[in-house]
Amino acid sequence: MRTKHLILILIGVIFATIVFIAVGPAGEPNDSFKNIVVQTHQQLKEFQENLRVGLERKKLEIDAKYLVLLGFTASKDGSPQQQQKELQQNHQQLPQTDLPAPATKAELELSDLRRQHAQEAGANAQQTDDQEREKEMGQHRRITTPYNGTKSNFTIVTYVQEGQAPSAILLAQNIAVKLPGEHLLIYDLGVSEEQLKALNAYCNISRCAVITYDLSEFPSFVADQRTHAYRPIVIKDALLRARSVLFVENYMRMRGGYHELQELQSRGMVAGVLGWNTATAVSSLTHPKMFDFFESDAEDFIFLRMVDLDVVFFVDNLFVTEKIMLPWLKCCLTQECIDPIGAQSNGCKFNKKPLYRYSGCHGYDASAFNIVLGLTWRWDYSKYSLPSDDAKNMFYKETLEQATRILESRRRNSSETSDHPFTED
Incomplete structure (x- = not known):
């Protein structure tokens, strides 16, 4: 906004100077006015150069x-x-007209x-x-190097942080009931030893594994729960372990089964990435300064529906690696990109008109993810997402409070079927 005002002031000065010269007394020396014009033009060029340099500095x-x-x-x-x-x-796996x-x-x-x-x-x-x-000393091994072992075909992936163990435990139970033949990876991003033991007690089968991942190798801001900059890191590591992954937040639950999963996989294999979009515009939940890092304009995203990161399907191929994961991670590992000055996650004002205006709330890693998707697919969200209110959406949310209450109820052997919807048809 300040940039636009400064440009308007400079233009006004130039225009006023030209008019003053044109209507000034005939025959009087006007060399000083000419100097003013020359200096103003020079300042304008310097200002434009500073703007260009500033944009160049915002490269990822x-x-x-x-x-x-x-x-x-x-x-x-x-x-x-x-x-x-x-x-x-890998390019042959996608429609050539859309790639x-x-x-x-x-x-x-x-x-x-x-x-x-x-x-x-x-x-x-x-x-x-x-x-x-x-390991010999009894300490839990922390992962710090990229995985290079044998890949599985498909894996469900989530993560857990301190205090979230009840949600992760119930997700593991939910997957065991709905998709008993699928693998589940739970990334431990810093839970206590007590919660880790409880999690391992419920995840003690061959198709469930807890990976303690070391975020300390990355910049300190990556571990900030406000920005969720660690989510693409978890997803990228999981893609080293499986040819395709279904990333889910630990508070998500499945109401469907294999039939719905196969439909999701079939659709996701075409695009390489598949999520669920909301009615909110990307421009409404993205701080304007983030667009500069992608050399784009917020106005290009006013009709692009925001895809949330509650549940997203990813395929491991070069297209996804280079066009989606690489630029997304570059932003999430650049503090000025993922967390611009003035960004916040609360105080949203969705009553602004028009509705696509910036609401004052920033989506951090989700905003960067949506910018990358929009630029990659030329703002056609139908290529990589489904409506979140679609009847085929096989997921729903369960709060941490609900999960804690349900888990305590089960521990007391007094739970009922109605306490937990995923056991119902």
């Missing part, structure tokens, strides 16, 4: 070590021919990171030894 550039930790490396072959072959194979152009810059970055990844092999070996010693 992060430390390469974070990309290595997140598994952004080239193929094991490493040759350009193999990388190009993989890129073409955006390949991210050339991302490809170059990933190629450079391959060499750095090889250099860290020795350090990783030492780290593995340290982790084994910790």
Whole structure:
């Protein structure tokens, strides 16, 4: 807003100067006025240059070590021919008429990171030894290096933080009832030893696993629960472990079963990403300064429906890695992008007219996610999302208070079927 006012003032000064020269006394020297005009033009050019430099500084550039930790490396072959072959194979999975152009810059970055990844092999070996010693001492091993083992075909993924164990436990039970043949990964992002033991007690089957993930390797702001900058980190690590993942918040529950899941997977495999959109515009829940980092304008997103991150399906392919995950993570690992000055998560004013105006509430990682999706699919949200109020939506929310009450009731052996909807048809 201040920028627009300054431009208008400069234009007004230029216009007034020209008029004054035109109507001034004939024959009087006007060299001083000419100098004013020249200086004003020079100041305007300097101002425009400062604006250009300011925008250039808002490029998403992060430390390469974070990309290595997140598994952004080239193929094991490493040759350009193999990388190009993989890129073409993954592009064939999507409709060619809808597929955006390949991210050339991302490809170059990933190629450079391959060499750095090889250099860290020795350090990783030492780290593995340290982790084994910790395991022998009875300490829970914390994950700090990218997974490179055998991938599963499909995995359901969630995370848990301190105080959220009841929700995660009931989600594990919900999945065991509705989808007993599917794997569930629960990322521990800092729960107490007591809650971790309780969680492991309920997640003690071969198809359920708790992964204690170490966020301390990333910038400190990543662990902020307000920004949720850790969500894309969890999703990216899970995509190293499975060919496709269904990310769900631990407070979500399933009312459907395999039939609904198969429909979701079939639709999600086409786009690579599939979520549920809301009636709220992306521009309404995104701080204007975030758009600068993506070299975009808020006005382009006034009709783009916001996709929430309660439940999202992801496919592990180069298209998703380069076009979705890489720019999303770059923003979430850049504090000025994920958390612009003045951003807040409460005090929303949705009664502003028009409704797509910024509400005063910022969506942080969800806002960055939606900007990336909008730019990738040219603002056509039907390509990567379904309406959240659709009858086929197989998920619903259960608050932490409800989960705690239900869990305590079960522990007292006094629970009833009506206490928990997921056991009902």
